[in-house]
Structures are given as C-alpha cells and as structure tokens.
Amino acid sequence: MPNDFFRFKQFVVYQDRSAMKVSTDACLLGAWAPFPETTATILDIGAGTGLLSLMLAQRFRLAQITAVELDGEAAGQATQNVAESPFTDRVQVVCEDIRAYHPDECFDAIICNPPFFFNSLKGPSAVRNQARHQDALHLSELAARVQQLLKPNGCVAVVLPADIHRTWEQLLSGPDWQLEQAVAIRPLPDKPVNRVLSLYRKQKSPEAVGFRTEEILYESYGVYTPFAQTLLQPFYLKL
Numbered sequence: 001m002p003n004d005f006f007r008f009k010q011f012v013v014y015q016d017r018s019a020m021k022v023s024t025d026a027c028l029l030g031a032w033a034p035f036p037e038t039t040a041t042i043l044d045i046g047a048g049t050g051l052l053s054l055m056l057a058q059r060f061r062l063a064q065i066t067a068v069e070l071d072g073e074a075a076g077q078a079t080q081n082v083a084e085s086p087f088t089d090r091v092q093v094v095c096e097d098i099r100a101y102h103p104d105e106c107f108d109a110i111i112c113n114p115p116f117f118f119n120s121l122k123g124p125s126a127v128r129n130q131a132r133h134q135d136a137l138h139l140s141e142l143a144a145r146v147q148q149l150l151k152p153n154g155c156v157a158v159v160l161p162a163d164i165h166r167t168w169e170q171l172l173s174g175p176d177w178q179l180e181q182a183v184a185i186r187p188l189p190d191k192p193v194n195r196v197l198s199l200y201r202k203q204k205s206p207e208a209v210g211f212r213t214e215e216i217l218y219e220s221y222g223v224y225t226p227f228a229q230t231l232l233q234p235f236y237l238k239l
Helices: 005-011 024-031 051-059 072-083 126-132 139-149 162-171 228-230
Strands: 039-043 064-069 091-095 108-112 150-161 178-186 197-200 213-217 218-220
Touching: 024 051, 024 150, 024 228, 039 051, 039 139, 039 197, 051 072, 051 091, 051 162, 064 162, 072 091, 108 139, 139 150, 139 162, 150 162, 162 197, 162 213, 213 228
Parallel strands: 039 064, 039 108, 064 091, 108 150, 178 213
Antiparallel strands: 150 197, 178 197
C-alpha cells in the first residue's frame, strides 16, 4: 500500500497549537478498522480535522466518506485538509451535530473516536473539552445514532479506554449486534490494557463468536512493536 497519507500529514492537525493534535488512538483506529474492502459508504462521527476520514479514503478506494463534525473551526480545518489531499472527490465534510444529522441513506460502515471522559475535571480549552468529554455526545447517544444510521449488516468501529469499552459492550449487547473483532492494547509490556479497538456488526448470528486479541504498542518508549509497525507503516513515512 503506498504512503499517500503522510505525504500531506502536516495538514491534518489544528493550525492553533493550543488545540488538539493528531492522536495515537485515532491513528490506530484508522489503520486497524477491518471493514470489508468493498465498503461503499462510511460515516466518520466526530471527524475533528479529518484524520480518520482521510486514512479510510486511502485504505478503501471505493468508499465515499462523510465526515460529520460539530465544531465549526475543526470542520473548517477538515475541509481544508480534504481539499489539500488526493481524496477530494470521495470525502465530504458536514458541520453538524450528529444528533440532528439526517442523511438520505444509511451507511455501510461507521467509525468513531468518541469523547470518553465522564464527569472529570475539564481544561481551559472548550474545543478540547468538547472533543474529550461526553457533554456534547454521551456514549448512549452515540450508540443510538449508530443504530439509526447504520445499514443492516453494517459495521461500526471505535476505540475507547478499556473501562469505558465495557460500557460500549453493554450498549451493544442487544439482539441486533454481534462483536466481530476486539483488540486490547497495552501501551508497554509491563503496563495494563488501556485501550480497546472493536468492530461490531449490526446483525446477530448465534453461531458467530467474537475474535478477541491482545497487543502491545511500544517495546519501550518511542520504539514500536512489530504489531504497531505493521499496522501504522502505510501511514507513517518514518516506519
């Protein structure tokens, strides 16, 4: 796979250095999300500056991607990033609250790096707080919108802290959902799992068994494991 993406990686960050930068969580999710190669339509919920949408545009060459972002400044930066990328004909940025977003058709796949702090101390940046805290979109609201916006047999991929992912599993434990894959991530060999990547399918199969694995991100600080190198190499010119 060619390294298209990080040839223009300098664009996929906020221009304001006080704002949020590209996160490792998002990079892992965008590189990992195991959607079918023939996926035709993808919704990126809470798209920020467009990182996930652009990564998926590189990976899924047939997909039309809709990036929905609530914050006007972030959506504007995402629009610029898309315009300066090779994927202008396949990525559309929509500045709207996902709770009020009503597309003409549902999507084959949904991806989201959602806010994940509950009732925790906020910082001085309102933009960063909106991205990281669940005041704007609670996890239960996200699950409800995914249910409404995903086609039957469609897939949703998310990344969450390990403890909060248990809540996500509970929200998608009903008769309409099947866990297909989950990867628990340890940051270092001697550290506990702190993130979980997961893929759920909107179709319950009594015979299906969710495939769960555990991986390590760094061998030591700054040194990626073979797992991480293989996953991220198509997007990191330095690997």
